[in-house]
Structure formats: C-alpha cells, structure tokens
Amino acid sequence: MQKLLLLLLLILSFFSTQGIAASCPDGSDPVKTISADGTYFVYKCASDSNDGVSNSNEKTSNGNYIKGVNEDQWAIIEKIGDPLNCKQRIERVKNAKVDAVVSHQQFLEDPNIINRTIQKNNVTKLEAGDYRITSPINVGNRKTLIGEVGTRIISSDNWFSAIYIDDWGAIANLEIYNAKRSGIEVRSNTDTYNVIVRNTGINSPNNSIGDGYYSKGTSSSGNCVVSVEVLNGYNEIGSSEVTKKGGNADGFTVKFGAHDITFIDTHAHHNSDDGFDFWKGGASVDIAKNEPTIRIFYSSANHNGKNPLTPNGDGNGFKFGSWDEYQKHKGKDNGDRLIYGSVACFNASKGFDRNKTSTNIIATNLNAVGNKRGFKDVPSYNTMTDPHTLKCSMFPTQ
Numbered sequence: 001m002q003k004l005l006l007l008l009l010l011i012l013s014f015f016s017t018q019g020i021a022a023s024c025p026d027g028s029d030p031v032k033t034i035s036a037d038g039t040y041f042v043y044k045c046a047s048d049s050n051d052g053v054s055n056s057n058e059k060t061s062n063g064n065y066i067k068g069v070n071e072d073q074w075a076i077i078e079k080i081g082d083p084l085n086c087k088q089r090i091e092r093v094k095n096a097k098v099d100a101v102v103s104h105q106q107f108l109e110d111p112n113i114i115n116r117t118i119q120k121n122n123v124t125k126l127e128a129g130d131y132r133i134t135s136p137i138n139v140g141n142r143k144t145l146i147g148e149v150g151t152r153i154i155s156s157d158n159w160f161s162a163i164y165i166d167d168w169g170a171i172a173n174l175e176i177y178n179a180k181r182s183g184i185e186v187r188s189n190t191d192t193y194n195v196i197v198r199n200t201g202i203n204s205p206n207n208s209i210g211d212g213y214y215s216k217g218t219s220s221s222g223n224c225v226v227s228v229e230v231l232n233g234y235n236e237i238g239s240s241e242v243t244k245k246g247g248n249a250d251g252f253t254v255k256f257g258a259h260d261i262t263f264i265d266t267h268a269h270h271n272s273d274d275g276f277d278f279w280k281g282g283a284s285v286d287i288a289k290n291e292p293t294i295r296i297f298y299s300s301a302n303h304n305g306k307n308p309l310t311p312n313g314d315g316n317g318f319k320f321g322s323w324d325e326y327q328k329h330k331g332k333d334n335g336d337r338l339i340y341g342s343v344a345c346f347n348a349s350k351g352f353d354r355n356k357t358s359t360n361i362i363a364t365n366l367n368a369v370g371n372k373r374g375f376k377d378v379p380s381y382n383t384m385t386d387p388h389t390l391k392c393s394m395f396p397t398q
C-alpha cells in the first residue's frame, strides 16, 4: 500500500512539473532550441521532426548501452593487451585542464568561434547547449575538445563530417546529431571518450558513407575509442546496388589500411549496415605477427540492418574483414583481430562474421542472440571467468 502511495505521489509530481508548459502529442516535453537566425526560441516535439533531434523519447534511446569501464575491467584489458595504453590516455582527457570555454551565446553570435578557440588553445570546453553547425568542427593536431553534460553538436546544411580529429587530438562528452557524411573522422593517435553519434546521414541525399566513427586509410592508426555509442547511421547513395540505400553505413569502421585501434565499451546499434566493419583493415601496412591490430573489449553490435528511420543494408554485427580476392588493388586485410567479452544481438544478418578474411580472429567470451546466424566462421571460446562479460540480456531487445 505504501509503495502504491509513493508511486501515486511520483506520478502526481511528474504531472505538476509539466505545469503550464505544453506537452507533445506523445506526452513528452518539447525541446527548446534557438531559431536559425538566433532571434527566438523554437519548441519542437520529437514527433514533429524527422531529423531525430530530441531528448530521451526517441525509439532507440541511449542510456542502456554505454556502461563505463571499472578498475577490474581495466585490469583484464591490460592483461589481454592495451598496447596504446588507452586507460592512461582517457584519464588524461578526463582530467584535462581547460584553457578556454565557449559559451552557447558566443556561438550563436559567431559560429566560427569554436574552430578559432580550438586553434588558439590546447583544451577547449563547450558549455551545454545545442550547437547547430554549418561547417565541420576541426579538432587540430594535439587539441582537445570537451563538452559539458548536455552538449549537442547538430549538423545542418553541412555536407561534411561533423568532427574531424587530427593527429593526437581528443574529444569527450559530446552528442553528435545528423552528421551528413560521418559523425567523427579520425587520423592517428586520437582519443574519443564518452560520445554518442546519432542519425548520421539521415536526410542527406549526397551521402555515400554514413558511418558514425570513420577510420580509413593507412594514416589512421593508434586510436583509442572508449565509451562511445553510434546509432541510426544511414547512407543514401553508393558505388553499387549493394552499397546504396543504407548498404554502406556502419557504426564503427577500420577500413582500407586503417590499423592499430582499441575499442572499449563501444556500442553500435540500429545502423543500416554493419555495427563494426573492418573491410581491408590493416591492408598495405606492415604489422608484426601475433600483434592484434584491431582490439575490441566489452562492446556490442545490436539491431544493425534495422535502422528504424530508413531503408537498410544486410546488417551484420561485427564484420571482421574481406576476402583477399575482393578489391585486390586495395590490398589484403592484415593483422589479427581480437575481440573479448562482447555481444552481437538481433542483427539482420550475422552476429560475428569472418566474411572470409584470411586474418586471425582471437575471440573470447562472446555472446550472440537473435541474429539470423550468430557465428559465421568465428570460433569463440568462453574460457575466461569474468562477471563483466557482456550478455545480450543486458541490452534493449528492440
């Protein structure tokens, strides 16, 4: 009885906070944003717009994906192999001393202030708010960009990727919406921490990529990706029938020579193609034998090939590479792939897919549920006792 009362009180207090503010047809609060010319407020319901910019009421909300990494997990990661020392690198980003703060108001008056401030300072912080950018944010060589809780980068009328990170650059605590090409494009030795990339490529008719986190080419290496979620990526056009209409947009990519990368607590879901795609990863690069070049820990690839907003490709969870016979002129996949304590759940096609790569796949403590096929030529051994190993039951079933 007491519980019931408490519940009633909670419900009542919820309604009273709604108060005079009008609510949306679905009962959610309208989202307050600034008009394009910055002169008045616009209240928008999530269901009003198909750009997917909303707070927490979206069909595929975040919140149940990024889980954080505790000390036990870091110890296990270190034991298995963290050659980039992502733990230390992420600590450094978390504790970075801020040199300059850009306020939302300053941005409204002068949108170029973000890139100018990054250029002049080592560590730039963005105040909370919606930053509607019309040109990319460039996080230059050795620069760091950090957001306050509630900092959203919303890409509009921008043909490019939302954020480019140059060598030794870092970003943290950002949400990136509606990037037109890819959410984040990285060069080498970059750190990406606590970031959500959402709806890349949606309403972007020229987009042939649509990846959330885009790592491509032999100059992209030495990157740490920790506590990052990418969802709802999509591409409209492609170079072939297979790659257009969503057949290209992956959550995280390590393609065409990109190599030496660590993913920890990373989550790709509801992207129109694959969650993770390592097509020609490590190609044309000299990689030491028995040194895994792509390392994945405590990560998930769920519901890919099931973007709720668009058409979809074939949608695998983790796709480990390509057949040597495909695109011979681009070289062959190279370097071991290591994956540990991770899940692939409810993907349209395969959960863990070798895709004929000739590279070695070292797979431990994996879990696959609800895919068309769980494991395709990926031998997984559940040999480690680790209570932090992910299970599909820890994630939304839709």
Ligand SMILES: [Ca+2]
Pocket (backbone or CB within 6 Å): 247, 248, 249, 250, 273, 274, 277
């Ligand atoms: Ca793909």
Ligand SMILES: [Ca+2]
Pocket (backbone or CB within 6 Å): 247, 248, 273, 274, 313, 314, 315
């Ligand atoms: Ca595909």
